[in-house]
Amino acid sequence: MQHVSQVIETVTRKIFETMIPGDLKTVECLEDPAAGEPMSQRAEASSNGNGTHHQVSTRARWARELTAMVGLAGQRPGVLAIHCPRTSAGMMVRSMLGELEAELSPTELRDAMGEIANMIAGAVKLWHVGEGRECSLSIPTVVEGQDLEIEVLDARERLGTEFTFDGQPFKVELMMAEQAAHSQC
């Protein structure tokens, strides 16, 4: 069975390959980039040659202006979140719609980002089920603002994978609590 971080990376790639055409790269952070601060400098990126990964220095900072979340309930409750600047969200959503020049309302942007989070969360649910754990998903919630923190109480695992889409950053994060005491697995 794959580790959940691999599941997230694999399904994110699949979602983009299937429905959001563009150049998706996984970012290998040299150190934790501590995303959340306004971007002051562009990433110093270097391709690894195969076009799928590149590295950014710790100077890379970008604004988490939009966060789409799906809650996971069950034996390992948690939250799956996508964080990104609005520019990244706009590029992803336009590509998803196949309308690269589309004017998007804030509602459309939030709606689509919620759906992307929902598709990734669906794969995490399948992973839980495959591991013998019950899991159900909430409907997506999207929040805007830079100074927010998400905390899952008793979270024991916090996994994050950063990507760029056509050069614009976003991060997929999964926070999971300890297996609930009443669980039978």
Add this chain to the structure above:
Amino acid sequence: MGFNILVVDDSAIMRKIIVKSLRQAGITLGEVHEASDGVEGLKQLSAHPIDLVLSDINMPNMDGLQFLRSVRDLKLSKSVPIVMVTTEAAEETTKEALAAGAMQCIKKPFTPEHIQDRLSFLWA
């Protein structure tokens, strides 16, 4: 004459993508009706002649499985094909949907080719 369809999904963007994908899959559409949850879906289904329903599962107010069961209880809509389009693709959920009367399940993410494949029963 194309198929009159009803798309039930709480995401307006996803409804738009589903309709676009149906057209890209070569399916000729007649009237296109939309609903954001199962409750609204039932109203649309009672108000319009519908040839095909595509419904999400995870929705507020009335989810897709409740909607599916409610449709099957409506005498006039017993035979309308309903296809679930969902991220909830766990085998158990799929089995539950098929047992409740869904014709097919399409997993998100999908391509027009997936849709064409899953809706091949329309031409059978």
